[in-house]
Amino acid sequence: xxxxxxxxxxxxxxxxxxxxxxxxxxxxxxxxxxxxxxxxxxxxxxxxxxxxxxxxxxxxxxxxxxxxxxxxxxxxxxxxxxxxxxxxxxxxxxxxxxxxxxxxxxxxxxxxxxxxxxxxxxxxxxxxxxxxxxxxxxxxxxxxxxxxxxxxxxxxxxxxxxxxxxxxxxxxxxxxxxxxxxxxxxxxxxxxxxxxxxxxxxxxxxxxxxxxxxxxxxxxxxxxxxxxxxxxxxxxxxxxxxxxxxxxxxxxxxxxxxxxxxxxxxxxxxxxxxxxxxxxxxxxxxxxxxxxxxxxxxxxxxxxxxxxxxxxxxxxxxxxxxxxxxxxxxxxxxxxxxxxxxxxxxxxxxxxxxxxxxxxxxxxxxxxxxxxxxxxxxxxxxxxxxxxxxxxxxxxxxxxxxxxxxxxxxxxxxxxxxxxxxxxxxxxxxxxxxxxxxxxxxxxxxxxxxxxxxxxxxxxxxxxxxxxxxxxxxxxxxxxxxxxxxxxxxxxxxxxxxxxxxxxxxxxxxxxxxxxxxxxxxxxxxxxxxxxxxxxxxxxxxxxxxxxxxxxxxxxxxxxxxxxxxxxxxxxxxxxxxxxxxxxxxxxxxxxxxxxxxxxxxxxxxxxxxxxxxxxxxxxxxxxxxxxxxxxxxxxxxxxxxxxxxxxxxxxxxxxxxxxxxxxxxxxxxxxxxxxxxxxxxxxxxxxxxxxxxxxxxxxxxxxxxxxxxxxxxxxxxxxxxxxxxxxxxxxxxxxxxxxxxxxxxxxxxxxxxxxxxxxxxxxxxxxxxxxxxxxxxxxxxxxxxxxxxxxxxxxxxxxxxxxxxxx
Amino acid sequence: xxxxxxxxxxxxxxxxxxxxxxxxxxxxxxxxxxxxxxxxxxxxxxxxxxxxxxxxxxxxxxxxxxxxxxxxxxxxxxxxxxxxxxxxxxxxxxxxxxxxxxxxxxxxxxxxxxxxxxxxxxxxxxxxxxx
Numbered sequence: 001x002x003x004x005x006x007x008x009x010x011x012x013x014x015x016x017x018x019x020x021x022x023x024x025x026x027x028x029x030x031x032x033x034x035x036x037x038x039x040x041x042x043x044x045x046x047x048x049x050x051x052x053x054x055x056x057x058x059x060x061x062x063x064x065x066x067x068x069x070x071x072x073x074x075x076x077x078x079x080x081x082x083x084x085x086x087x088x089x090x091x092x093x094x095x096x097x098x099x100x101x102x103x104x105x106x107x108x109x110x111x112x113x114x115x116x117x118x119x120x121x122x123x124x125x126x127x128x129x130x131x132x133x134x135x136x137x138x139x140x141x142x143x144x145x146x147x148x149x150x151x152x153x154x155x156x157x158x159x160x161x162x163x164x165x166x167x168x169x170x171x172x173x174x175x176x177x178x179x180x181x182x183x184x185x186x187x188x189x190x191x192x193x194x195x196x197x198x199x200x201x202x203x204x205x206x207x208x209x210x211x212x213x214x215x216x217x218x219x220x221x222x223x224x225x226x227x228x229x230x231x232x233x234x235x236x237x238x239x240x241x242x243x244x245x246x247x248x249x250x251x252x253x254x255x256x257x258x259x260x261x262x263x264x265x266x267x268x269x270x271x272x273x274x275x276x277x278x279x280x281x282x283x284x285x286x287x288x289x290x291x292x293x294x295x296x297x298x299x300x301x302x303x304x305x306x307x308x309x310x311x312x313x314x315x316x317x318x319x320x321x322x323x324x325x326x327x328x329x330x331x332x333x334x335x336x337x338x339x340x341x342x343x344x345x346x347x348x349x350x351x352x353x354x355x356x357x358x359x360x361x362x363x364x365x366x367x368x369x370x371x372x373x374x375x376x377x378x379x380x381x382x383x384x385x386x387x388x389x390x391x392x393x394x395x396x397x398x399x400x401x402x403x404x405x406x407x408x409x410x411x412x413x414x415x416x417x418x419x420x421x422x423x424x425x426x427x428x429x430x431x432x433x434x435x436x437x438x439x440x441x442x443x444x445x446x447x448x449x450x451x452x453x454x455x456x457x458x459x460x461x462x463x464x465x466x467x468x469x470x471x472x473x474x475x476x477x478x479x480x481x482x483x484x485x486x487x488x489x490x491x492x493x494x495x496x497x498x499x500x501x502x503x504x505x506x507x508x509x510x511x512x513x514x515x516x517x518x519x520x521x522x523x524x525x526x527x528x529x530x531x532x533x534x535x536x537x538x539x540x541x542x543x544x545x546x547x548x549x550x551x552x553x554x555x556x557x558x559x560x561x562x563x564x565x566x567x568x569x570x571x572x573x574x575x576x577x578x579x580x581x582x583x584x585x586x587x588x589x590x591x592x593x594x595x596x597x598x599x600x601x602x603x604x605x606x607x608x609x610x611x612x613x614x615x616x617x618x619x620x621x622x623x624x625x626x627x628x629x630x631x632x633x634x635x636x637x638x639x640x641x642x643x644x645x646x647x648x649x650x651x652x653x654x655x656x657x658x659x660x661x662x663x664x665x666x667x668x669x670x671x672x673x674x675x676x677x678x679x680x681x682x683x684x685x686x687x688x689x690x691x692x693x694x695x696x697x698x699x700x701x702x703x704x705x706x707x708x709x710x711x712x713x714x715x716x717x718x719x720x721x722x723x724x725x726x727x728x729x730x731x732x733x734x735x736x737x738x739x740x741x742x743x744x745x746x747x748x749x750x751x752x753x754x755x756x757x758x759x760x761x762x763x764x765x766x767x768x769x770x771x772x773x774x775x776x777x778x779x780x781x782x783x784x785x786x787x788x789x790x791x792x793x794x795x796x797x798x799x800x801x802x803x804x805x806x807x808x
Numbered sequence: 809x810x811x812x813x814x815x816x817x818x819x820x821x822x823x824x825x826x827x828x829x830x831x832x833x834x835x836x837x838x839x840x841x842x843x844x845x846x847x848x849x850x851x852x853x854x855x856x857x858x859x860x861x862x863x864x865x866x867x868x869x870x871x872x873x874x875x876x877x878x879x880x881x882x883x884x885x886x887x888x889x890x891x892x893x894x895x896x897x898x899x900x901x902x903x904x905x906x907x908x909x910x911x912x913x914x915x916x917x918x919x920x921x922x923x924x925x926x927x928x929x930x931x932x933x934x935x936x937x938x939x
Contacts, residue, residue, distance in 0.1 A: 011866075011928055012849075015921040019842040022914060033918070035896075036911035037841045038880025039834040042896055046888035173837045177892065718898035769892035 025183035027119075035180055040173040042180060046769035049174075050097075050805065051075055057806045061093060061165045066808050069094055070801035072789050075764040075772045078318040078801065080794040085158040087321040088335045090807055092162025095315060095332050096189070099766035100166070101176035102311045103333035104186070105713060107193040110200040111136045113388060117184050120389035128397050129416065131385045132408040135203055138430045139195040145432040146195065152437050156191045159335040163189035177768050178714060184390075197333035198436070202429045204306075206461035208277035208542055209357045212419055213645050215266055215492040218257050221636075227254050229647040229664070232487075233533055236577075236650040237545050238552040240464060240478055240525045241513040243534035250533040255488040260495040265361065266419070272642045273417040279542045280730050281306055281740055284570070285348030285466040286524035286551055287474040289517065294560045297751040298468035301566050302339055302348025303742040305735045308710045310720055310774060312762025314338075314744045318790065318797075324444040327756065327790045329744050332766070336439035339746060341756060343792070344446040345469045346748040350525045352462025352480050354541040356428035358503075360404045360496030364422045368400055368410065372497050378403075404496060405430055424496055426503070428481045433459035448473050448516060455479045456509050464525035470750045476523035477514035478530035482507045487538045507537050522555045524548065526733075545650060546731040550576040554733075563757060566747045571783045572733040578622055579610025581653050585625075588656070588677040589684060601688055612702050612729035619702040619729075620695065625687040632683050635668050649731075656680070703727065709738055710761055710777065712768075719768055724781050745785065753792070757785035815861045822855060822862045826872025826919055834876075845922035848873075852926020865927040866920040873919020878912030 022033025035041045050056045051071065065082040067090040072078065077094045081087035095103065108114055112130030114123040130136070147153045167186055175186055218226045232252035283304040290296040306313055314329035319337060328340015339349055363372040370377040381401040386394040400407040404424040414421045434457055441454030451467045455477055458465075462480025467473070483490070483503035494501045513530040515523060528548035530539075553576065554569050586606055594602065601621065608618040630646050633655075637644045646652075655662050660676035667674050674682075698704045703725035712719035728736030735741050746758040761780040765772040779786070791797035798804065829851050833844040852865055862868055885893050885908065897904045 011921050011925040015845060015849075015918065015925055018918060018921065019845060022918075023842065032910070033914055034841045036877070036881065036907070036914055037834065038877055038884055038911065038915075040837050040841050041881075041911075042892050043881050043884040043888065046884065046890065046892040048889070171838055172841070716899060718895055768895055769889055771889055771891070773891075 030181045031183050034172070034183075040171075042177055042769075044173045045177040045180075045767060048765075048770055048772070051765065051770070051772070051803065053803055055804045055806070057808065059808050061089070061807045062161065063089055063807055066806060068794055068798075069805040069807065070791075070794070070797040071803035071805075072801045074316075074776075074786060075803075076316045076318070076789070078789070078791055078797045079320060080797065081321045084321055084323065085154060087319055087324070088155045088158040089162035089165070091317065091319060091330070091335055092159040092164075092189070093166045093807065094162075094317070094805075095330065096163040096166040098764055099311055099315055099332035100163075100186070101178040102713060102766045103163075103197065104189075104193070105178070106200055106333060107196045110196040110203070111139070115395070116388040116390055117182055118390070120392055120395070124387065124389065124395060125413075125415070127387050128395075128413060129408065131387065131397060132399050132406055132413075133203070133425065134406045134427070134430050135199050136196070136385075137383075137406075138432075139192055139199045141430075141432040142199070142434065143192050143195045146434045146436060147191070149434060149437065152434055152440065155335050155440060156194055156436065159194060160189050160191050176766065182714070194334055197331060199429065201331065202435075202460045204277070205281065205351045205463075206354075206356050206427070206429060208275060208279045209355055209359075210275075210542070210645060211359045211491070211493050212266075212272050215261060216272060216640075217644060218261065218492060219263060219266075220640075223255070223257050226257075229651055231651070232538075232540055233529065234648070234650055234654065236549065236654070237529045237532070237543075238548045239513075239532045240476055240523070240528065240530045241515045242518075242532050243536075245534065247534045247536070251531070251535045251538050252533055253487050255491065258488065258492055258495070261492055265495075266493060272419065272644065274643060278307070278740065279353075280544070280737070281351065282353070282527035282544050282547065282735065283350035284524075284526045284547055284551060284733055284735075285350045285464065286522060286555060287346075287348070287466045287468040287476070288555065288561050289468075289474045289521040290472045292521045292555075292559050292561055293749070294562045295749060295751060297470070297749055298472060298474050299561055299563065299566055299747065299749045300341070300346040300348055300466060300468040300474075301570060301747050302350075302466065303570050303745045304339065304349060304351075305730075305741050306743040307740045308708060308743065308761060310710045310712045310762055311766035312743065312760050314760045314762070316758070316760070316764065316788075319443065320791075320794075325792070326443040327754075327788055328746070329758075329760065334439075335436065336443050338439055339744065340443075341748045341750070341754050341790070342443065342445070343470070343754065344750075345442075345451060345467065346750060346754065346756075347442055347445075347451065347468075348466040348746070350464045350466075351527050352464055352478055352482075352530065352541070353527045353543050354462045354480065354482050354539060355490050356460060356462065356480070356482065358426045358490050358494055359420060360402075360424040360426060360494045360501065362402060362407070362422050362424055362496040364400075364407070366411075368398075371402060373403065374497075374499050402496070403499070404502065423493070426494075428460040428483070431459065431481065433457070433481070435459065447471065448475055451475065452477070464530070466523055466525060468748075468750055473517055474521075474523050475514065475516045476525060478512055478525075479514075480512075482512070482537075482539055485538050485540070489538075491540050507539075511536060520556070524551045524555060526551055544731070545648075546575060546577045547733055547735065550574055550733055563747055563749050563755060567745075567757065567783075567785055570733060570742070570745050570747070571727070573612040573727050573729065574610045574733075575612060575729050575731045576610065577649050577653060577731060578626065581626075581656070582606070582608065582610065582622075584653070584657050585680055588660075588680045591677055592681045594681075594684075597688065598684065601684075612706070612727060612732055612734075614701065614703040614725065614727040616702045617700045620700070620705055621687060621691045623705075623729075624690050624694065625683060628683045628686055628690070629679065632667070632679050633664055636664065639668065701725075706736065707738060708736060708741070708761075708781070710774070711739070721774055721777060724777065726781060727783075745780075746788075747785070754790055756788040756790060758788050759785050815863060818860045819862045819868060822860060822868045823872045823875075825851060825855070826869055826923055827876050830873055830876045830915070830919055831880075842918070845918055848919055848922035849926040849929065852923040853929050854926075855923075856927040866924040868920075869923025870916040870920030872923070874912040874916030876919075877915025878908060880915075881908045881911045
């Protein structure tokens with residue numbers, strides 16, 4: 001028998017073990033050997049590469065013809081192609097070269113595949129939940145629909161090929177740092193991935209709902225109180241569209257408690273889990289006609305408020321081919337410009353905020369074989385979804401499906417949202433749709449008819465599309481797939497045992513709120529109610545009125561708008577609800593005996609305009625005051641061991657003004673019957689203490705508290721930008737909050753040639769080592785804008801740009 | 809004295825050899841990142857075969873590898889934007905120079921072991937207990 005001399009083998013074995021260990025991620029430690037190798041590791045991601053070259057030719061891209069890409073000094077690509085396929089191919093190629101990891105990671109998160117990247121023990125529950133919500137399934141169905149439309153399919157295919165053309169050129173040295181750090185490989189792009197990108201947007205913008213909270217509130221407070229504090233409509237609404245015909249009956253009548261809704265129906269456990277969605281994600285957009293501008297041409301503005309991230313959600317681009325020349329922001333991973341303008345039109349988008357997501361309580365057999373509907377037991381369909389796990393066999397999850405939609409929470413998977421066990425989810429997002437077509441058509445639209453033809457394809461999430469054209473028209477439309485509901489339907493948990501509760505119809509396209517050239521000379525949307533009470537259909541949603549009211553006030557107040565005034569408007573920091581509330585609060589305090597110290601604070605408050613400017617020293621005071629006022633007034637809501645949503649601030653304001661002796665002002669733990677004046681006085685006192693304590697620690701300026709955090713998508717603080725002191729308030733037009741706010745500000749004046757300005761908090765490159773990763777943030781923070789260079793020919797682009805890529 | 813001088817020169821030569829091999833192989837970036845260690849095993853083997861007097865093979869490999877990785881990262885950091893290693897430093901709670909030094913240690917350790925392995929490979933004998 002032969003034996004090896006192990007003594008000689010020892011260094012070799014040690015080396016092999018070391019190479020093995022340094023080649024892979026161990027727990028959270030990245031693969032240090034690969035990462036720190038100077039020739040292929042992290043330091044190779046420290047350069048701009050071809051983004052900095054004066055001129056570079058990129059071969060073997062499988063294009064039909066040559067494409068020129070001109071990068072301006074901010075590294076905005078201006079793509080010139082000779083045919084449509086090449087245009088979108090190049091968009092895919094260029095986008096991947098700037099933002100590959102971001103767009104790819106987004107698809108992993110949306111599809112429920114994070115266990116393939118991270119530790120499955122930490123992420124499997126997330127992935128299962130995501131799959132059960134039905135987002136991946138919906139993306140597959142939508143892709144089938146998209147592929148059935150030859151034009152959409154051609155564009156999507158070209159874009160996908162473009163992304164893959166870039167990926168195929170990558171070696172380990174070139175891949176984005178995040179892949180190296182998290183130690184996983186770049187996979188090929190697919191059309192499904194692109195659909196997932198838009199489904200993710202749909203999920204974010206239509207995911208919020210309060211069915212369980214509202215059901216609990218209806219039961220806890222009764223019909224009268226419920227209608228008073230959670231009305232479908234109130235007097236402080238500036239709707240997007242005013243109805244032309246007056247109806248006798250309001251679209252929003254008194255809401256009755258559904259007969260089936262009682263405590264035994266809901267669940268034996270009173271639980272309302274916190275919502276993962278943020279209802280305050282909103283946006284502003286408005287357009288003014290030439291009658292109200294100094295140039296005589298319309299101006300359109302848009303600033304979508306989304307969760308801040310690095311890399312930024314947006315990527316600026318100009319796309320030019322024989323039938324299209326458009327400029328604006330794109331979403332990495334999706335073809336076409338999403339918000340922008342061309343020579344003839346400009347368009348903007350805000351979230352429609354309709355409730356298109358509903359839960360149905362089912363009767364399901366314990367073995368999940370049957371569920372009851374209309375007295376009959378039907379078979380419960382199911383699919384088995386394999387969920388990939390890093391270093392382990394895939395997890396097989398069984399997802400049950402009903403006529404309404406999937407069952408998200410089941411008895412073996414109910415650690416989160418246990419109150420929704422055996423409820424079916426019905427969501428407009430589940431239905432196949434082709435939102436791409438809207439953008440493809442808008443990109444080349446020339447007039448109002450083209451715009452209408454484009455937006456009709458947009459189903460979910462519902463969106464408000466503002467429009468202006470060179471001919472002087474302005475328009476707005478509330479567009480999306482919105483179910484026809486009886487009053488109150490969809491606000492509460494639905495009864496899944498009867499098919500009568502299913503929504504079968506949608507509001508027809510022509511009946512959705514829209515207006516062309518209103519007499520006032522402007523259109524605007526800021527996630528407020530789309531209509532007034534005279535609308536023909538009942539609908540419900542999570543509408544915000546404050547920003548809209550301020551926008552209307554400002555648009556009514558001027559007839560000579562220009563680009564600068566519009567920028568100032570986008571940066572307006574006033575919370576009009578607070579400025580409306582101030583005199584009412586003040587008059588209540590005047591009725592009370594107040595101390596000298598209180599007097600001085602009241603004087604300061606009376607001099608305040610409601611503006612959340614960076615250096616304002618009263619803003620924080622009122623911010624604390626209002627929060628305390630809400631907590632103290634709605635103390636009834638805090639008797640429960642779960643969180644219930646407070647009524648809208650305008651409801652509170654109306655109650656202070658019109659019903660100061662309402663029982664809600666009476667504190668539940670005192671014998672005295674308090675009124676609004678008592679509460680205001682008590683809260684004012686408490687605010688002084690809280691304000692003095694907070695300001696002693698942080699400072700007195702509003703920006704000492706309002707600090708923006710641009711979080712890197714990995715969540716790694718070292719890669720984000722933290723504590724950026726900022727003006728703004730989520731209920732001001734300039735809705736800058738810590739984690740979300742104006743993710744793109746755009747002002748476009750149409751005319752012989754569009755004059756446009758814009759900015760977003762980020763930079764064009766997604767590479768962590770690039771100078772263009774976050775170079776717009778400083779300007780964005782101080783309210784700056786960049787002129788958007790819209791070229792009319794490749795020759796012009798060539799003269800005014802710094803880098804040219806020739807793709808062959 | 810001459811012998812000592814020759815050993816000293818040989819050691820420097822060997823370090824330069826390690827650096828050259830390490831750099832040359834790693835410049836071929838399509839190869840796996842650890843491929844240079846194979847080349848160093850071979851280099852160690854050849855050096856041993858040619859009976860150079862160079863003292864410790866491990867130390868020679870270590871110094872050569874350390875220099876390439878340390879200077880490589882330092883140089884690229886200076887030539888490029890100088891951002892990424894700073895961010896990695898923030899992530900790991902270390903200053904940039906510590907990250908670069910850490911890379912030097914890794915490069916040194918791998919090169920040292922590889923070069924030493926090559927030199928000791930001749931010692932791997934198949935022992936037949938019957939003989």
